[in-house]
Amino acid sequence: MLALLHTSQAHVLTFDRLRNEEAPTLTLYHIVAEHLLDEARRRGVLAVADQVAQQVGLAAEAGARAVLCTCSTIGALAEQAAARAGIPVLRVDxxxxxxxxxxxxxxxxxxxxxxxxxxxxxxxxxxxxxxxxxxxxxxxxxxxxxxxxxxxxxxxxxxxxxxxxxxxxxxxxxxxxxxxxxxxxxxxxxxxxxxxxxxxxxxxxxxx
Structure with missing residues (x-):
C-alpha cells in the first residue's frame, strides 16, 4: 500500500487514474489535509512541520509501505519525517x-x-x-x-x-x-x- 499525502481533494482522482495506468495492482491510501497548505501559506512552511510528521506517522500506522507527498510546498517536510515514521517518503516533485x-x-x-x-x-x-x-x-x-x-x-x-x-x-x-x-x-x-x-x-x- 502506498499512502499519498494531499493538500487538495482534487488530487485523489488524478492519482487514482495514474495508478490505474502505471501500477494497477498498487493499493492507494489517500490522506487529504487541506489545512496544512492553508497554515503554511499563513504562518510559514516550518510552522506545519510537526503536523506533516504526524500525518506521515499515521500513514505508517495504517500499514503504508511508503508515502508520496503530492504538495510541493510541504514536500521537504514530509521527506524529513521519513526517519521517524520508519518508511520511505518521496515528494512528488x-x-x-x-x-x-x-x-x-x-x-x-x-x-x-x-x-x-x-x-x-x-x-x-x-x-x-x-x-x-x-x-x-x-x-x-x-x-x-x-x-x-x-x-x-x-x-x-x-x-x-x-x-x-x-x-x-x-x-x-x-x-x-x-x-x-x-x-x-x-x-x-x-x-x-x-x-x-x-x-x-x-x-x-x-x-x-
Missing amino acids: RPMAAAAVAAGPRITVLAALATTLAPTTALIEEEAARAGRPVTVSAQMICGAWDRLEAGDLDGYLDRVAAALAGVTDADVVVLAQASMAPVTERGVTDIAVLASPRLGLRAAAAL
Whole structure:
C-alpha cells in the first residue's frame, strides 16, 4: 500500500487514474489535509512541520509501505519525517526535478503559489548537485492563477498557466511547480520540454 499525502481533494482522482495506468495492482491510501497548505501559506512552511510528521506517522500506522507527498510546498517536510515514521517518503516533485536536470542546464520554474518557489528551486539545485550538472534556475510566479483554482475555475487556472508557459522562450525545460498544472502539458503551447510531477512521482513511489 502506498499512502499519498494531499493538500487538495482534487488530487485523489488524478492519482487514482495514474495508478490505474502505471501500477494497477498498487493499493492507494489517500490522506487529504487541506489545512496544512492553508497554515503554511499563513504562518510559514516550518510552522506545519510537526503536523506533516504526524500525518506521515499515521500513514505508517495504517500499514503504508511508503508515502508520496503530492504538495510541493510541504514536500521537504514530509521527506524529513521519513526517519521517524520508519518508511520511505518521496515528494512528488523530486523525480521531476531530476528529469529537469537531465534535460538541460536552463530550467524555468512556473509556480502558482509563492510558497512553492523556494522549495522547488532548492530541490532542482539539490538534484543538479547530486548529478554533478551545472544549472541555471529561473522562477516565475503566475499571478492570479491560484485564485482561479480556489474559486473552482479550473479552466481559468489552466489558461493562466498555459499563457505563462507560452511566454517562456529562453529555457531548455520548464518545470510546473504544482501537480494541479499537469493538464497544461497536453495543450501543446510550446516546443520547449515541459515537465509535470504527478506521473513521474507516482511511478517513482510505486517503485519504492
